[in-house]
Amino acid sequence: MLEQRIQQQFFECADLQVQAADALARPLTDAVHAVLGCITAGGKLMVCGSGAATADAQHLAxxxxxxxxxxRPGLAALALGADGVLASALARERGADVLAKQVLALGAPGDVLVVLAPVGPDDSIVAAVQAAHGKDMTVIAFTGRAAPGLSAELTETDVHLAVPHDRAARIREVHVLALHCLCDAVDVQLMGEQEPTS
Known part of the structure; x- marks a missing residue:
């Protein structure tokens, strides 16, 4: 019984990845172009996540x-909210939003904000997106099927990668694969086809 349940987890994940390949191929291509445009123009990637996806944001950066x-040479990227001392200091300020404050202080026109919100965005993610738009930045949003609070904030120049599922664990699994696809595609575009070294 337990073995079957474990196998079912693998099957469900594999089925979702096949569905997501169709749903995410075009927006992932758009995300790669946005990141390349940013990086080659001297901009930077700012990444943040809600809940457990914060670790995925740090990993991407x-x-x-x-x-x-x-x-390859390093590419300019930083994970927002990753500096515990800074986050604590900002959080002590009345009404301060850590992610939005970092976007406002560190973001510049042409930069890209990547947000990871597998179970829907919290208020800090929405505030970061609003701050990014105020700085003339493009937003790349990784979400699940339902992200009403965030979808309403995205503009036509943003990229929305919505995994067609509602379960957080499955969504995060696809997000990790999609983030790896993003990294691989950026490397291929910058350095050409080559077998990975590890």
Whole structure:
């Protein structure tokens, strides 16, 4: 019984990844173009996530600054809210929103804000998106099927990658794959086809 339940998790994940391949291929291509336009113009990627997706945001920023699967010069990226001391100091300010304040202080026109909200955005994610638009930044939003609070904030120049599912675990699994696709595609566009070194 337990083995069957475990197998079912794998099957459900695999089925969703096949569905998501169709649903996300075009928006992922648009996201790659947005990131490349930003990076090649000297801009930076700012990444944030809600809840457990905060770790995925930090991981994405690390893959841009460091490397994905092969060596290359670092690309400008930072994970918002990752600095615990800064976040604590900002949170102590009355009514302060940590993510939006960081976008306003560090963002510039032409930068890209990537938001990861697998179970829908919290108020801080929505405020960060609004701040990014105020700075003339493009937003790339990774969500699940239902993201009403965030969908209403996105503009036609933004990119929305909505995984066709409602369960947070499945959505995050697809988000991680999509983020890896983004990293791979950016590397291929910047450095050409080559086998990864690890």
């Amino acid at each position: 690390a893959q841009f600054v460091g490397r994905f699967e092969r060596e």
